[in-house]
Structures are given as structure tokens and as C-alpha cells.
Amino acid sequence: MKELADDLRAVEAALFAAAEPLGADDIAAHVGDGVDVAAALAELQGHYAGRGVNLVERGGRWHFQTAADLAHILRREREEPRRLSRAAIETLAIIAYHEPVSRAEIEAIRGVQISRGTLDVLMEAGWVRPAGRREAPGRPLTYATTQAFLQHFGLASRRDLPGLDDLKAAGLLDPIDAAMEQLELESGPEGD
Amino acid sequence: MKELADDLRAVEAALFAAAEPLGADDIAAHVGDGVDVAAALAELQGHYAGRGVNLVERGGRWHFQTAADLAHILRREREEPRRLSRAAIETLAIIAYHEPVSRAEIEAIRGVQISRGTLDVLMEAGWVRPAGRREAPGRPLTYATTQAFLQHFGLASRRDLPGLDDLKAAGLLDPIDAAMEQLELESGPEGD
Amino acid sequence: MDERDSLADPAFEDGAPVRAADRLTLDIDGWEGPLDLLLTLARSQKVDLARISILALVEQYLAFIADARKLKLEIAADYLVMAAWLAYLKSCLLLPKDPAVDPSPEELAMRLQLRLQRLAAMREAGARLLGRDRLGRDVFLRGDPEGLRVVRRSAWQAELYDLIAAYGAVRARSEPAVHVVARRPVMTLEEALLRVERMVGGRLEWARLESFLPETKDAEFRKSALASSFVAALELARKGRVELDQKSPFAPLFIRAA
Numbered sequence: 001m002k003e004l005a006d007d008l009r010a011v012e013a014a015l016f017a018a019a020e021p022l023g024a025d026d027i028a029a030h031v032g033d034g035v036d037v038a039a040a041l042a043e044l045q046g047h048y049a050g051r052g053v054n055l056v057e058r059g060g061r062w063h064f065q066t067a068a069d070l071a072h073i074l075r076r077e078r079e080e081p082r083r084l085s086r087a088a089i090e091t092l093a094i095i096a097y098h099e100p101v102s103r104a105e106i107e108a109i110r111g112v113q114i115s116r117g118t119l120d121v122l123m124e125a126g127w128v129r130p131a132g133r134r135e136a137p138g139r140p141l142t143y144a145t146t147q148a149f150l151q152h153f154g155l156a157s158r159r160d161l162p163g164l165d166d167l168k169a170a171g172l173l174d175p176i177d178a179a180m181e182q183l184e185l186e187s188g189p190e191g192d
Numbered sequence: 193m194k195e196l197a198d199d200l201r202a203v204e205a206a207l208f209a210a211a212e213p214l215g216a217d218d219i220a221a222h223v224g225d226g227v228d229v230a231a232a233l234a235e236l237q238g239h240y241a242g243r244g245v246n247l248v249e250r251g252g253r254w255h256f257q258t259a260a261d262l263a264h265i266l267r268r269e270r271e272e273p274r275r276l277s278r279a280a281i282e283t284l285a286i287i288a289y290h291e292p293v294s295r296a297e298i299e300a301i302r303g304v305q306i307s308r309g310t311l312d313v314l315m316e317a318g319w320v321r322p323a324g325r326r327e328a329p330g331r332p333l334t335y336a337t338t339q340a341f342l343q344h345f346g347l348a349s350r351r352d353l354p355g356l357d358d359l360k361a362a363g364l365l366d367p368i369d370a371a372m373e374q375l376e377l378e379s380g381p382e383g384d
Numbered sequence: 385m386d387e388r389d390s391l392a393d394p395a396f397e398d399g400a401p402v403r404a405a406d407r408l409t410l411d412i413d414g415w416e417g418p419l420d421l422l423l424t425l426a427r428s429q430k431v432d433l434a435r436i437s438i439l440a441l442v443e444q445y446l447a448f449i450a451d452a453r454k455l456k457l458e459i460a461a462d463y464l465v466m467a468a469w470l471a472y473l474k475s476c477l478l479l480p481k482d483p484a485v486d487p488s489p490e491e492l493a494m495r496l497q498l499r500l501q502r503l504a505a506m507r508e509a510g511a512r513l514l515g516r517d518r519l520g521r522d523v524f525l526r527g528d529p530e531g532l533r534v535v536r537r538s539a540w541q542a543e544l545y546d547l548i549a550a551y552g553a554v555r556a557r558s559e560p561a562v563h564v565v566a567r568r569p570v571m572t573l574e575e576a577l578l579r580v581e582r583m584v585g586g587r588l589e590w591a592r593l594e595s596f597l598p599e600t601k602d603a604e605f606r607k608s609a610l611a612s613s614f615v616a617a618l619e620l621a622r623k624g625r626v627e628l629d630q631k632s633p634f635a636p637l638f639i640r641a642a
Binding site: 008009010011012013014016017029030031050051052053063066067070073074 | 200201202203204205206208211222223224242243244245256258259262265266268269
Binding site: 205208209210211212252255256257258266267268269270271272273274275276278281282284285286288289301302303313315317319344345346347353354359362364 | 524525526527530531532533534535536538539540541542543544546547548549550551552553554555556557558589607
């Protein structure tokens with residue numbers, strides 16, 4: 001093996017040793033200011049591509065994790081981390097694709113009330129957090145996803161949400177009123 | 193980067209994800225019987241030699257660990273600005289004006305007992321040092337200020353500390369105590 | 385998203401079933417609300433939701449609810465509200481167009497279609513999320529990280545002024561406390577006795593007590609002299625040297641030799 005630059009080794013060691021994903025700032029604080037952390041991260045990511053362990057970025061933080069295709073050899077207990085109800089899964093998806101989003105908005109999309117427990121489960125899992133109040137009548141509380149959500153679902157950022165661009169392009173993430181206006185512009189009223 | 197053999201990747205991932213060092217048998221149980229675990233371990237060890245993380249064997253069990261020369265980055269010091277407590281600043285002032293001074297003398301001047309922690313804080317700050325024992329009954333340890341003390345407070349020497357007259361003029365002191373003047377006269381050469 | 389969606393949408397205009405708090409909702413075969421049921425029925429049309437026949441969908445929904453009623457299943461109110469609204473929509477769609485009606489039935493149908501598309505999109509997105517390589521299920525973090533430690537070191541801070549002020553405070557506190565009471569101008573009882581006795585002498589005419597006081601501009605001293613002279617007069621009266629006379633309480637006090 002070729003000798004690695006000391007900077008690279010230091011960043012590698014810090015990431016390996018860390019119990020939590022590290023931001024570039026955290027890494028710099030450990031390895032010293034003179035290190036080009038961003039360059040080291042990019043190079044390390046290359047080193048580990050195709051290996052049994054990969055370096056991944058999740059919401060601006062980096063960590064090593066095992067390669068996804070090796071799941072079968074590592075999943076000894078075969079335990080599903082957390083079985084989510086259908087309501088919880090839909091609610092999580094609505095929050096992720098629309099955030100920040102209020103409870104009433106979630107209910108409008110699902111067409112039913114969400115029970116108190118649904119949001120609690122998502123917050124307890126650490127995937128959803130309150131994200132401030134909307135400056136609108138009633139000042140409703142809004143919800144958004146967390147860093148842990150990105151980590152758990154293997155997303156480098158919210159832009160990586162599956163199908164996000166398609167949904168946006170189809171106008172399916174816009175309010176219905178906006179979508180209606182759009183439709184009226186594109187074509188006259190359609191009667192099916 | 194060259195593609196690693198799947199066997200090697202599997203062994204690498206198993207070792208990485210393990211909560212404790214693994215024997216060759218443990219690894220075989222994960223990755224399957226068809227794998228030459230010993231060969232894979234030897235090759236992996238080569239891969240990681242000279243990196244920030246090494247694959248090491250201890251008593252027949254294998255695990256990853258941070259390269260010995262990088263142990264220092266696992267520990268990061270962070271400075272937190274803290275203000276001295278009232279007891280500490282008074283004790284420091286008494287030492288500065290009366291040094292070398294014993295604990296009992298400090299307490300006599302303060303009129304209040306000082307806790308062990310107070311002197312510890314001042315020594316941790318690097319402003320106070322033990323200054324030998326007094327040739328008196330009980331041979332009490334005495335304390336004095338340090339060069340760092342002078343630097344922190346921007347003093348060229350202890351003689352730059354305002355005298356009692358100055359303090360009085362500034363309204364910081366009630367009528368002068370004769371014993372105090374005596375002490376001020378005694379404060380001879382500084383031994384830093 | 386917009387809060388108005390749910391409010392403005394006619395499907396939920398009147399009964400506001402989405403908001404009906406604490407109402408017992410009977411899941412019909414596990415559907416989560418009327419929109420969920422509609423979406424399931426729409427799926428059975430096996431066409432793109434964008435091309436779905438809303439009229440056919442309405443027929444299916446109404447038939448479903450009618451069946452459920454025949455079976456005497458208890459149907460949650462929000463399903464019935466939706467059924468009523470859909471029946472209204474159906475009649476509007478079938479009747480000749482009335483341009484005065486706003487929103488038009490076509491627009492209402494389009495809104496319903498959009499809602500179904502949105503719900504379907506989110507349902508699919510949820511499934512795709514859950515199917516990803518999830519941490520702790522498909523991919524794993526290092527099992528036994530050494531951990532990074534942050535050692536907090538206190539950077540102690542204090543200003544020179546704090547130091548000096550503290551010293552001043554210590555010295556001030558440890559000063560022996562000596563209380564000096566300023567001497568007030570007083571006339572003692574002894575002085576008053578001598579003075580009053582001397583001045584009364586052998587005079588037999590009445591004289592006011594005030595006439596025995598020394599000349600002074602010091603109000604404090606005058607008060608003291610008055611008090612002492614009064615006590616002196618009482619003492620002299622007790623010994624039979626003087627007589628006292630006062631017409632009424634607080635009236636002037638007169639003295640003469642006995």
C-alpha cells in the first residue's frame with residue numbers, strides 16, 4: 001500500500017474513531033486547522049468506494065458505514081429497526097417532501113386526522129422535529145426532518161429524496177390551488 | 193481504486209461492524225465457509241498498514257484500531273472561558289498583596305475559610321504556585337503568584353499593584369490598618 | 385402546501401370530518417379515511433391517476449358505501465360525508481353545464497383527482513424511503529468506535545480591576561469595626577439642677593420654666609436643656625425647694641421658690 005499523507009490518515013482515524021457522524025468543522029477541530037478537510041474527505045471517499053466499508057455524507061456530516069450489498073452477512077438478528085404504521089410512513093414522507101409542514105397540511109394531504117401518537121413515534125425515532133411556527137393565522141407549529149432522518153435513510157441531503165425532482169416537476173408538491181392555476185394555464189378545463 | 197474481492201470486502205465489513213474483536217471462526221460464521229478468512233485477514237492487514245486505522249490481532253482476535261501515532265487526535269482540548277469565583281479572586285488578591293502567604297494567613301485576612309478547590313483553581317489557572325514552607329511551627333506551605341499572573345493582569349511586577357493609598361483614594365478601602373502597611377513594607381523581592 | 389387546501393376543498397367543506405375531534409372512526413377494512421378508500425378504488429381502475437374517470441370512481445365509492453350499509457356495517461361519519469359530497473358532484477357532472485356555477489363541477493373533479501395524486505405520490509415516496517438501505521438494518525456503523533473525546537479546559541479569566549476591588553473588599557471587611565458616636569450638645573440633669581436652683585433663689589413670683597433655659601440658637605441643645613430643666617424642677621419640688629403651677633395639661637409651667 002502506498003503511504004498516505006498524514007492529513008488523510010488523521011481524517012480517516014478521526015472518522016473511524018468517532019461515535020457520531022462528524023461535520024467538517026468537527027474534523028478540523030480534531031486534526032488541526034492546517035488540514036484541507038474537504039479535500040481529504042473527497043480523497044478518502046474515493047479510497048473507500050467499492051470496499052466493504054464506505055465513507056458517506058449525510059446532511060453535511062460524514063461517517064463510515066458498511067457497504068449496502070453486504071447487508072446479508074451482517075444482519076444477524078434480522079430485526080427490523082422499527083416497524084412503522086402506514087400512517088407513520090405516510091406522515092414521514094409528507095414531512096420529508098414538504099417540510100416545513102403543519103399538522104393541518106399533513107392532514108389535508110392524507111384526508112384524515114393524524115393521531116397524536118403518529119408524530120410522537122416519528123419524533124421519538126429522532127427523524128422528525130418541530131420546526132417553528134408558521135407566520136399565518138393560528139401560528140401553526142410546523143415539522144421537519146432531522147439529521148438522523150438523513151442518516152437512517154442514507155440520504156446525503158433532502159435533495160436526494162427519491163423521486164423529489166419528478167414530484168416537483170409534476171407539481172405534486174405544490175398546494176392544490178397553485179396546481180389548479182397551473183392546469184388552467186396549460187389547458188382549458190378538462191372534463192373526464 | 194481497484195475493486196476488492198468480495199470475500200475481502202465481507203471480512204472488512206464484518207470486522208468494522210463488530211462490537212468486539214472477532215476470531216477467525218466468528219468471521220467465518222458471518223461471511224460463509226467458502227471464504228479463506230486467514231488469507232483475507234492477512235491481505236486486509238496489508239491494506240490498512242500505514243493508514244490512519246490499522247487492523248490488529250490480539251490473542252487470536254482481530255479488530256480495527258486507530259494508528260498509534262494518531263492517538264492524540266482522539267482527544268481534543270477545548271478552552272472554555274470561565275470567570276473566577278468571588279472566593280478565588282479574593283484569595284488571589286490576598287496572595288498577590290501578601291506573598292508568600294500561608295493558607296492560614298489567607299484565611300485570617302479574608303476572615304473566611306477557603307476551600308481546597310479555590311487554591312486548586314488558581315494553580316490550574318497558572319497564576320499561583322506553592323512557594324516553599326515557612327520556618328514556623330507546623331512549617332505551613334506558602335503560596336505566591338507566578339509570571340503568568342503578571343502577564344494576565346498586565347503587570348510588569350507586583351510593585352505595580354496599586355498600594356493601599358491608591359485603593360483608599362479610589363474608594364476601595366476603609367481606613368488603613370497598620371498591620372497592612374507593615375505587610376506592604378515586607379513585600380520584598382519577588383521570586384518568580 | 386397551504387393551510388387553505390383542506391378548508392377550501394369542497395370534499396371537506398361542511399362536515400369538516402378531518403377536524404372532527406375524538407370521533408370514533410371505524411376503519412372500513414383498514415382504510416384510513418375516505419380519501420384512502422377512494423385511492424384504493426381508483427387503483428382498481430388500473431389507469432394512471434391523471435387519466436382516471438372521476439365519474440366512475442364516484443360510482444364505485446357510492447356503491448361501496450351502499451353495500452356496507454346493506455351489510456349493516458357501522459360506517460364512520462366522514463365516509464358518509466364524502467359519499468354525500470360525491471353524490472352531489474356526480475349529479476353536477478351529469479347535468480347540462482351551467483356556466484354560472486363556480487367552481488364548476490369539472491374543477492371540483494379535478495381537485496379531487498389532484499388530491500388522490502398527491503396522496504398516491506406520498507404513499508409511494510414513503511415506500512421508497514422505507515426500501516432504502518437503512519442504517520441499522522442494511523448498513524451498519526462501526527460496532528466499537530474508540531470515540532472522540534473533547535476535554536474541556538477552563539480558561540480562567542479575571543480583570544485587574546476585579547483583583548484590586550476584591551482586595552479592597554477584603555480589607556474593608558476585615559477592618560475592626562469601631563463605632564464612634566458623635567457627641568450631641570446636651571445639658572445634664574446635674575447642670576440643670578444647679579442652674580434652676582440658683583436662678584429660682586428666693587424669688588416668690590411665678591416664672592415660666594422656659595425663662596430658666598440658657599440662651600442658645602442650637603435647637604438640639606435647647607430641647608435637651610428644656611427636658612433636663614423640667615426634670616430638675618420636679619426634683620426640686622419633691623425636695624420642697626420650689627412650687628410648681630400648671631393650669632391645665634400642656635399649659636405653661638410656672639415655678640417659684642417655696
